[in-house]
Amino acid sequence: MYGFEAMTFNIHGGYLEAIVRGHRAGLLTAADYNNLCQCETLDDIKMHLSATDYGPYLQNEPSPLHTTTVVEKCTLKLVDEYKHMLCQATEPLSTFLEYITYGHMIDNVVLIVTGTLHERDVQELLEKCHPLGMFDSIATLAVAQNMRELYRLVLVDTPLAPYFSECITSEDLDDMNIEIMRNTLYKAYLEDFYKFCQKLGGATAEIMSDLLAFEADRRAVNITINSIGTELTRDDRRKLYSNFGLLYPYGHEELAVCEDIDQVRGAMEKYPPYQSIFSKLSYGESQMLDKAFYEEEVKRLCLAFEQQFHYGVFFAYMRLREQEIRNLMWISECVAQNQKSRVHDSVVFIF
Amino acid sequence: MAGSSSWSTALIMISPYTFSAIGIAIAIGVSVLGAAWGIYITGSSLIGAAIKAPRITSKNLISVIFCEAVAIYGVIVAIILQTKLESVPSSQIYAPESLRAGYSIFASGIIVGFANLVCGLCVGIIGSSCALSDAQNSSLFVKILVIEIFGSALGLFGVIVGIIMSAQATWPAKSV
Numbered sequence: 001m002y003g004f005e006a007m008t009f010n011i012h013g014g015y016l017e018a019i020v021r022g023h024r025a026g027l028l029t030a031a032d033y034n035n036l037c038q039c040e041t042l043d044d045i046k047m048h049l050s051a052t053d054y055g056p057y058l059q060n061e062p063s064p065l066h067t068t069t070v071v072e073k074c075t076l077k078l079v080d081e082y083k084h085m086l087c088q089a090t091e092p093l094s095t096f097l098e099y100i101t102y103g104h105m106i107d108n109v110v111l112i113v114t115g116t117l118h119e120r121d122v123q124e125l126l127e128k129c130h131p132l133g134m135f136d137s138i139a140t141l142a143v144a145q146n147m148r149e150l151y152r153l154v155l156v157d158t159p160l161a162p163y164f165s166e167c168i169t170s171e172d173l174d175d176m177n178i179e180i181m182r183n184t185l186y187k188a189y190l191e192d193f194y195k196f197c198q199k200l201g202g203a204t205a206e207i208m209s210d211l212l213a214f215e216a217d218r219r220a221v222n223i224t225i226n227s228i229g230t231e232l233t234r235d236d237r238r239k240l241y242s243n244f245g246l247l248y249p250y251g252h253e254e255l256a257v258c259e260d261i262d263q264v265r266g267a268m269e270k271y272p273p274y275q276s277i278f279s280k281l282s283y284g285e286s287q288m289l290d291k292a293f294y295e296e297e298v299k300r301l302c303l304a305f306e307q308q309f310h311y312g313v314f315f316a317y318m319r320l321r322e323q324e325i326r327n328l329m330w331i332s333e334c335v336a337q338n339q340k341s342r343v344h345d346s347v348v349f350i351f
Numbered sequence: 352m353a354g355s356s357s358w359s360t361a362l363i364m365i366s367p368y369t370f371s372a373i374g375i376a377i378a379i380g381v382s383v384l385g386a387a388w389g390i391y392i393t394g395s396s397l398i399g400a401a402i403k404a405p406r407i408t409s410k411n412l413i414s415v416i417f418c419e420a421v422a423i424y425g426v427i428v429a430i431i432l433q434t435k436l437e438s439v440p441s442s443q444i445y446a447p448e449s450l451r452a453g454y455s456i457f458a459s460g461i462i463v464g465f466a467n468l469v470c471g472l473c474v475g476i477i478g479s480s481c482a483l484s485d486a487q488n489s490s491l492f493v494k495i496l497v498i499e500i501f502g503s504a505l506g507l508f509g510v511i512v513g514i515i516m517s518a519q520a521t522w523p524a525k526s527v
Binding site: 006007010016017019021022023025 | 388391392396398399403476480483487
């Protein structure tokens with residue numbers, strides 16, 4: 001019953017909620033980011049990070065450091081925290097935590113299939129996969145020739161199986177089809193996650209609906225912008241939009257017919273929450289759109305922590321950490337390539 | 352006694368001792384339920400938060416103590432109530448005086464039990480939020496403690512009214 005979660009939530013979720021809030025206290029603040037942006041070399045970055053929660057993970061790395069090592073170790077920390085929480089969790093929290101990683105699983109599947117298409121080595125691809133999205137038999141993906149085989153050989157045993165019903169065709173895998181497959185899978189995943197959260201009810205349903213609706217809308221806009229000028233038809237484009245969110249269904253009708261960015265802007269400015277995002281960009285500019293969306297997402301994720309006794313804090317924490325790792329990667333790349341003037345182009349401060 | 356079978360007759364024919372005993376059971380049983388509920392709500396959050404911020408443990412035990420106080424109120428009132436029980440001769444069991452005494456002990460037990468139930472719950476939920484906020488920002492602890500103190504006053508109100516209620520539980524004198 002909404003409003004009375006406080007009476008029974010702590011039976012199963014109290015300990016883990018307190019742990020995730022403790023982890024949140026360790027997210028890097030604006031002061032940390034300012035220090036990191038002043039660094040000259042990657043060893044300076046390592047030194048600054050050793051005072052934060054990342055210390056134990058980076059201290060044994062030998063110099064010279066690479067940016068990929070920094071990112072890899074930071075991701076390892078996130079994976080350790082996630083696994084710790086997952087093994088302590090009971091239903092339905094454990095299912096909720098698993099849902100958070102299906103997005104990474106989809107990305108990994110697409111990475112391996114694309115890499116195989118371009119004739120890369122399977123081992124090399126496996127190393128590039130995100131550790132949260134690994135599953136057994138992922139290496140067998142390299143063998144499949146079309147989607148039906150992909151499904152039959154590997155994916156039927158994974159949690160992604162139910163998402164495949166809309167995209168099993170016998171077409172060969174090429175770049176265009178793989179992108180369509182990725183977006184179809186992600187659409188099915190988001191709708192499934194949304195239905196699951198609605199079933200949980202209470203504060204979890206309310207907060208997660210808002211966060212997932214924003215995700216769905218953001219993906220709709222990105223799909224529209226990325227498919228302008230390609231051979232994706234309007235109907236195909238509309239099929240990739242999710243069935244929930246602020247833009248559903250009228251915004252999707254307008255986005256499906258957009259042919260350039262200004263039309264997209266016109267369609268989005270009818271919705272007050274997105275109008276503020278688009279007003280930050282001047283006409284004809286789309287590079288800063290990603291950063292504007294990330295900022296809006298971070299703002300909403302931080303708001304999820306304002307309420308107690310719901311599962312949204314776990315989702316918000318995982319996303320905030322991923323944003324932080326993106327920030328660290330950008331800062332490390334700028335420092336390593338001596339382009340410190342561009343550092344603030346893409347860093348999104350969380351606090 | 353009248354031989355008619357109606358609900359009101361059935362209710363009046365329940366022995367006042369039954370009502371008194373149930374009242375005493377509710378006084379202690381439901382109070383302890385409230386205290387236990389509050390303690391586990393606070394305790395689980397406190398344990399998890401103390402992993403990253405070990406300094407909060409000693410101060411936040413106050414929340415657990417406030418919940419425990421609720422159970423102690425229940426014990427005190429139950430002991431007071433059971434001293435009010437007296438035996439009356441069997442001819443006097445259904446006299447109005449006896450019924451009045453039985454009902455007032457029953458009511459006193461319900462008052463104390465349920466007031467302590469909600470008080471324990473209230474203090475427990477606030478204690479959980481207090482532990483989590485203290486872990487992030489230690490200046491918040493004293494301010495949230497004030498809220499908890501107001502919450503624990505609810506149990507006291509119940510105890511006061513319950514004791515006043517049971518003070519007038521006088522059974523009829525033995526010789527009639």
